Each structure stands twice: as C-alpha cells, then as structure tokens.
Amino acid sequence: MTNIKTLKKEVAPYEKSTTKESVWQLINTLGPFFLLWFLAYESLSVSYWLALVPIILAAGFLTRIFIIFHDCTHYSFFKSRKVNRAVGTAMGIMTLFPFDQWGHDHAVHHATSGNLDKRGTGDIWTMTVDEYRAAPLKTRLAYRFYRNPFVMFILGPIYVFLLKNRFNRKNARKKERNNTYFVNLVLVVLVTLFCLTLGWLPFLLVQGSIFMISGAFGIWLFYVQHTFEDSYFEEDKEWEYVLAAVEGSSFYKLPKAIQFLTGNIGYHHVHHLSPRVPNYKLEEAHNNTKPLQNVPTISLMTSLSSIKFKLWDEERKNFVTFKAAKVQKSARITPQAKPEL
Template identity: 30%
Template sequence: MLEGKDLILATKPYASEFRGKSWLYTLSTLCFLLLALTATLLAPYLLLKIAASILSGLLIVRMFVIYHDHQHHAILYKSKLADVIMAIFGIYVLAPTSIWKRSHDYHHKHNSKLFSASIGSYPIVTRKKFLSMSKAEKRSYLFTRHPLTILWGYLSMFLVGMCINSFLSSPRKHMDSLLAIIIHLTASIAVYWLLGWQSWLLFIFIPFFIACSIGAYLFYAQHNFPGVTFSDNESWSYDKAAMLSSSYMVMPPLMAWFTANIGHHHIHHLNARIPFYRLPEVMQGIPALQNAKTTSLKPKDIWACFQLKVWDPEMNQMVGIKSKKLRALSYELRA
C-alpha cells in the first residue's frame, strides 16, 4: 500500500483538468441554477415553486464546490472569464474570493493541527483545555459547534463569519465582503418589498438556508467524525491529515452529484488540484485511498458526528462533554 510522499505523488497524474468538461459542468450548473431560481418566481403552482426553491439550494451547493475547485486552481485556471464568473458567484453566495481563498488555503495547510488558529475550521480543544476554560469560553466554544449553529450556517458561517467578521477585521483586504453584504441585503429587501414575503422566502431564504446548512455541515463532518485523528504541530504531516483527519462521506449518486463529489474529501485534501469530476476515478485507481475513514448523511452518522466535542489525547479520539472520562477529570480538577 502506498503511503506518505509516494501516495501524494501517485495522485499527481489526476491533477489535470479536461478544460471542455470543466466548462460544461460549470455552465450547465449555472444554467440549471438560474432556471430553478426563475421558477421560484414564475412557476404556475405553489408546489412547483417550492420544489424549485429546494432544487435551487441544492444547485447552489454544487456550484459552490465548483467555485471552490476554481479557487484551488483545479479547474479553469488562468481563464479571465472564469475568474469573473467565480468572483460574482462568490459575492452572491456570501463567500467572497478574498476571505474564502485565504481562510481555505490556511485550512488545507493546518487541517487537524491541535495548536493552530481555527481559521477556516471549526475550533478544536483538548479535554484538559476545555475543563480549564471559563464558563463563558465553554459556552462560546460549544455554541460554535452546536447543531443549531451549523443548521443556521446561512447566518453563522456565511453572512456573519465570512462577510461581516472578515470586513470588520480588515476592511481594506475584504471590500468584496462588504459588497456581498450590501448586495444580499438590498436584494432581500427589494424582493420582499416588490414581490412579497412568499417570493422572498422561495427565491432567497430557502435556497440560502438549504445551501448554507448543507455546506456548514459538510465542512464540519468532514473533519469531525468518529475515528478522526488530531495531531500536535510537531507530529503533523500533510498525508496523515488527509487520510486520518478527513473523511470519505458515502453518499447516494444523486447527492454525490449535488455535492460535486466533495464526499471524497480525503482525496481532495491529499491533492487539492484534482478536479471534482476526477475524484471517483482517483479512488478507483489507487487502492490505498479505498481504506479511508467513512461517515455518511444517515441520521445515526449525523448524530454521532454532532456528539463529538473535544479531543482526548490519552484515548486518541474525539469525545463528548458527557463522557465518563471527561467528568472524572472535571471532578479531579475541582478537588
């Protein structure tokens, strides 16, 4: 079985795009999205409008993964037209290029490191560190990882996290974040004022709520799942962070299409230059990648991921805050 540098090198032949296929998937997804959004306003029956609204949210997810691949230079690299399309989409989806690329590149370089800034990642603390926190710090930490916070990723991760926080932290670097906020709020008010609350609900709220909640959960569960491994900075390595700390999320074919194969996340972290449409090909071609740690979108697996709160270095696994060992240590510290 390949491992380490040899495993990374084995993926390099796949890290090249088929330019025609990249354009086909990008433009077709955009067209489907525009048609679905239009149908939320113009479809003759309410049930059709609702179906179009849900479909819009799922298509935003697919387009976001395509956008994400472009930011990694995996597809349509050095295409000025693609740069314009993706910059517009980034503003539309509340993940402008300035903050998305900076935070996501950091995530790839520091994924699963215990003692690094939680930029582009959900924060992780050790069991002992958690118990030493103040009540306010514990609440803040648990709030960030709470299922409702992730469900409301539209507000928590995208509108506030990506746009508002980035602009307030560095206005000059993130003017596109301010632009995204202004355009989104202006469009929301305009649709509500001119077309009514139902149109706002179907055209804006439901698509963004679905897309952002799925996006926030995928980002969470792909690195917070039973069996995940975290390392201190000295023992960290790029290939181990991909294979031991990034999941293969098993999905039915339709959901794999809507998420543009991002479930093959261990391969993506091993080599981010592989286009999304080649990820299944890589997994089939390299047997070592078929031994990935898995999770899924089944309710029991979602529940299992949400139970994980802190890293226990002694047990070498993530545990919940109600685990027996955590309670025992808590009693020791109090004594």
C-alpha cells in the same frame, strides 16, 4: 497505510483541469439552478408548499455552485488564473462569499487541518478534552452554544454567509479588501433589482429558503468531513500533511444524486491530499489510487453519529461526547485512602 510518502505523486496526474469538462459543469449546474428558481417563483402563486419542491432541488444546485466557487479559489477549475478569479468571483456572489477572503482562510485550513497548535482559521471551533476542562465557565458555555446543532446548522449560515462574509478580516491586503467591497456592492444591486421587479416577499421566500437549506447542508458537509470518531489531530511537532489529509478528512460515500449535487466533495481525503484536483476528477483519483481506498469511510446514515462528537480526546485519539468526557474525568478521580487508626 502503505506508500504514504508517494500518495501525492500518485494523485498528481489528476491535477490538470479540462476546459470542456469545466464548461459543461457550469452549464449543467447553472442551467438547472435558474430553471428551478423560476419554477419556485411561479409556484408561489399556487402555494409555498408547492414551491418548496423546486426550492429544495435549487438548494442542492446552489451547493454544487459553491463547489465550483471552491475549486476556483484553489485555481483548479480552469487552467487560467484569471478565468478562475472571474468565474470564482461570480460564483461567490451567488453563494455570498468573497473570493479572496474565503480563498485565504480556506488555504490556511488546508495547511493546518488537524494541527492542534494552529487551529482557528477556516475551521470549526474544536476543543480538546483537557482544554475544555481547564476553561472558565463562560468559555465552556460558549463552546456548548457553538456546538449546538441548531446554532451550528441554522444560525451558523446566517452569521457566516450574511454577516461575517460582509466584512474584511484583520490585516487583509488591498486586493482582498477591494474584492469584498465589490462582492458586497454587486449583492446590494442585485437584491435591490430583484425586490423591485419580483417583489421583496416572493424574492425572500424563494431565495431565503434556498439560502437556508443550502447553507445548513453546506456547513453539515464541512462539519462531517472532519468531525468523525477516528479523525486526526496532532500537535505541530507530530503533525504530517499527508496523514492529516487522508486520516483527518473522511471519504463521505453518498448516493449518486447527492454526490452529483455536492460536486464529489465527499472524496474529501483526495481533495485535502491534492487541492489542485478539480472536483470532477476526485472520484477517478480515488478509484485509481489503491491506498486511498482504505481511508476512513462514512455513509449518509453513519455520518449522523457525528452530531454527538464535541471534544477531541488527545489520549485516545478520537472524538468524544461531553458525557463521555465527564465520565472519563470521574473515572480518573480516585478516592483518597482512609488514614489508619
């Protein structure tokens, strides 16, 4: 890729947020979400299946709310850090994420994405072929369980959003711990109020369904944007931030409606190159920066193949399936020569 060293400078002009655009995005995201939530609740009196239509649409808008939260943790959505914190905390309550805790882990993810020696924080558990082969049976079984699509996209949101996010990480600072406690307290109060006023079953049917759909979709987005065949992983001594951003983060080319609901996060290569670019400027930065148009591109259909990729092959520099890794191992084992008589 040409001009690799100047890419960050070329994207820098798009790093400034626009208050008008940020406020408008809040309006065109929160407004439809609350309206769809109300329609889903009212539809329950007829049928859950009828309510499922606004529920699915609301799940899309909740994904968009998460992208706003995500931008706020990068302090890229508004010019003021205080406003980013306030709005981000509110959006975090809606998406079940503590602002400071997730902001810390996600910052580590950006600083270490694609670095084989610094895996484990804010990323998806990824093993290399050699690590998997050398691992004890219990570790291999745990990894296969973790990488199972049902576990990752169905059980994953329940574990991460409902359970993991409720507890502080080890060595968290006081400010971060207090933010987690505050988010948890507000959630308890809000859920209690909704259950008392609307009834626990209608609330669970609507909010629970929205949560599961948006949660599965959100994890899928995060997964597919770094797990594609020719991604980027290097040991620390060879790792480069810009290469990790533009080669290890996909350009997920989505239909316009889905692109809107996902807050342009499909332009993930631009976001990793410069996290300070607000989501509503990612497409513009991509279109006006020629080298970025040659990054790994996946579509909605081709992205489905990412489900099969499980292990990173350090020799071939690509993701492979469990089956392919097994075949490669067998191919490397050559039979011993028969002794001469």
